Amino acid sequence: MVAGRDALRMVEAARAALGDEARGAALARQRGRGKLTARERVAALLDSGSFMEVGGFATAEPDGEAGRRDGPADGVVTGTGRIDGRAVVVVAQDFSVAGGSIGRLGTTKTVHAVETATGRGLPLVMLLDGGGHRIQDGQDARSFAHASPLIRTLARASGWVPLVALMLGPGFAGPTNFAGLSDFVVMVRGLSAMGMAGPALVKAATGEEVSQEELGGAEAQAHRHGLADLAVESEAEALAAARRFLSYLPANARAPLPVLACDDPADRREEALLTLVPESRRKGFDVRLAVAGIADTGSVFELKPRHAGNMVTALARLDGRPVGILANQSLRLGGIIDAAAAEKGARFIAFCDAYGIPLVSLIDVPGFLIGPGAERSGLGRRSARLPFEWAHASVPRISVVLRKGYGLGYIAMAGGRSMGADAAFAWPGAEICAMSIEGSVDVAYRRDYEAAEDPAARRQALIEGIRARTGALRAAEGFGVDDVIDPRDTRARLIEVLRQVEGRQHGSLPPKKRAIPPI
Amino acid sequence: MAAIRVNSEMAGSIWKLLVAVGDEVDEGADLLLLESMKMEIPVAAPAAGKVAEIRVEEGETVSEGQLLLVLAR
Missing domain, CATH: 3.90.226.10 (2-enoyl-CoA Hydratase; Chain A, domain 1)
Incomplete structure (x- = not known):
């Protein structure tokens, strides 16, 4: 029988043999690869x-x-x-x-x-x-x-x-x-x-x-x-x-979120947000500047930054609380949602929802990608994964229309009342409608303007007429959004909502056994 | 000399060419603006190089995957 101390010595010798010091030769190749x-x-x-x-x-x-x-x-x-x-x-x-x-x-x-x-x-x-x-x-x-x-x-x-x-x-x-x-x-x-x-x-x-x-x-x-x-x-x-x-994550799906003390004031106004969106609706702007300006300073951690850049997904903090931010990036593919962006966004929603991380959707979407290429990529089904995930999410959700909120893209980004968001806001320059304004005039009013004396002028008049009915105030008049907010107040408004709706809200689902994701 | 083919990521029309044959461009520099879904979509150089060929003209309609220009490096 080996006495206690000797037995322990044998164990310690065996343990030492596992260590890197004892395995120098075996580890040389690993180290040689850097x-x-x-x-x-x-x-x-x-x-x-x-x-x-x-x-x-x-x-x-x-x-x-x-x-x-x-x-x-x-x-x-x-x-x-x-x-x-x-x-x-x-x-x-x-x-x-x-x-x-x-x-x-x-x-x-x-x-x-x-x-x-x-x-x-x-x-x-x-x-x-x-x-x-x-x-x-x-x-x-x-x-x-x-x-x-x-x-x-x-x-x-x-x-x-x-x-x-x-x-x-x-x-x-x-x-x-x-x-x-x-x-x-x-x-x-x-x-x-x-x-x-x-x-x-x-x-x-x-x-x-x-x-x-x-x-x-x-x-x-x-x-x-x-x-x-x-x-x-x-x-x-x-x-x-x-x-x-x-x-940014809790230990598990039922554990509390790691909230940190925050020295960035909740009511900090980011002046640059007022002029972030360009005058021309055709031009892109870097939505990551909006994300950075709204979130706690230095808290933004972007996921998949170079994949499907048209959909920005980032973990961040607001007043020390972890949040997940989705944002359409107009600098990439105009912010149009293609199959890769839909999958990236939908997976991010599911992930945040799983771990109780509130979601913020910053909307500037000209729509989903259309055409034969889009169909080949399976976008018909893939596009449905975004609303599928929003509809099953139980975490606090807030949407802000920064600029364009067009068509199915607006719904897929949880705009307005579509996904039961806890708060729905719009910036003053928001433009919310079922499809691109020029596109709708060309499809629905072509005969009208082609018959006019000056077709180009008539077309432009039709466009302006519709544009006047697609603005942020008009959206608020119909109570599609809660409020039109000063972009500089976005941070303060989001933080106040999140303070009030902390935790999950399990809206009642039909008595199904499980959900079936589109992809 | 390696040729880098720059293809269109999506269907649309060529709104503006921003470079000419012979121009040296840095990685990430905008080569042309594509117009699609009423947005101006910049097409950036995937790597630094010299513009060797331009295969499209302003106003031309292009399809997804179509060759737009070739860079040499």
């Missing part, structure tokens, strides 16, 4: 000294490939820790163990971590750096037919606890699916890649030759496809982004 080790990442993510490992002594199954016995932690470091004093669960794949591939016990540990997050109601942060399933382990029906419940467990956690995926290396197949289920995904330029399969498998299967970067690098997946929310320059930035993201 990457942090799994344990360095965990340490950098969490508050100093707060990591409590779970399953560190687990090893790769002895019946696996030769050499697998040396598979510390079976390639995935899991446990709990704290970020800004708030508890989180963390999973870090270790690329230095069989390329970060997912082994059997590693999978069991990961499922356990997800279950811990779910059971305790804590955010889950996944630091992904691996190639998916271990091919050697997976090509055996005896093990693979079982199929891990990991993805089901993650899917069921969605909307209950915040799910964060940092892609810190190649993460094709499985990890890409994890990212697809996550609320916040970050890639590092030149380091991260993800997709359904990596270049080698693509070439073997279809003969297509494509580089890892072109196939699934940050430019492709964050900017073009919008699978990731953010592309950053370094691992340190990615870890910082995860910490920042979580600072």
Whole structure:
């Protein structure tokens, strides 16, 4: 029998063997790629000294490939820790163990971590750096037919606890699916890649030759496809982004929002907002300036900034309270909502609603994209996801028409009474109607003005006649909006409404079992 | 020398050309204004380069994906 102290010494020696110091040779390649080790990442993510490992002594199954016995932690470091004093669960794949591939016990540990997050109601942060399933382990029906419940467990956690995926290396197949289920995904330029399969498998299967970067690098997946929310320059930035993201979120869907003390006055008037909207209705303006001017100074955290830029989505704070802001960006595609913008906006609404984050919609929308290209993109169905999400949302909602509120786009942005917003405002220059004014004249009054002596003058007169009936005051006369507000007072008005409607309002839905999202 | 093809992201008409063949442009610089759905929509250079070819004229209708101009770098 080993005496207590000796037994403890053996345990500590085994623990030391897991550490980076003891694994210098194995970690040299990881470091050679300029990457942090799994344990360095965990340490950098969490508050100093707060990591409590779970399953560190687990090893790769002895019946696996030769050499697998040396598979510390079976390639995935899991446990709990704290970020800004708030508890989180963390999973870090270790690329230095069989390329970060997912082994059997590693999978069991990961499922356990997800279950811990779910059971305790804590955010889950996944630091992904691996190639998916271990091919050697997976090509055996005896093990693979079982199929891990990991993805089901993650899917069921969605909307209950915040799910964060940092892609810190190649993460094709499985990890890409994890990212697809996550609320916040970050890639590092030149380091991260993800997709359904990596270049080698693509070439073997279809003969297509494509580089890892072109196939699934940050430019492709964050900017073009919008699978990731953010592309950053370094691992340190990615870890910082995860910490920042979580600072806006509750621990789970039933926990209170993290409200911070705010030294930005609630009644601060942003003078620049008065002249932000250009004289010409045809010209774009940077709606991010409106977002920044209204929100608490320095609080804006834009998600997917370079994907579907026509729909700005940002987490921010108003008087210290987290809010989600959607805004049409006229600098990109004129602010028109295409399939990518609809999906980006709808997903953001669902995300904010899941975690009790109030929503603010800043409307300047000329409409949905139209034409054969729009139809090919499935916009008919995709466009319906925006109103679908608004209609099922229970968080406080406020709309402000900054300029254009046209057609279905106005409704899809929760304008007026369409989505039961807690408050509906318009800026003085707002223009609210069913379709573009010129378009409506050309469609409905063409015969009228073509028969006139001076068709151009008649057309212009018709346009002016309609324009006079589409303004903000006219909208307020019909009580379509609560008030027409001085743009400089937007911040104060939003804050006062949010103070009054704090919390969720569960309007009664029909007695259905579940909702069916259009996409 | 690599050619960068700039295609139209959406259907519309060419409202204004802002560059000429031979111009050097920075990444993000506006190359032309497209008019669509009564909005002026700037088309920006995806990368820095020299305007090698302009394939459209002002007033011309373009479709989604249509080649507008080519940059060389």
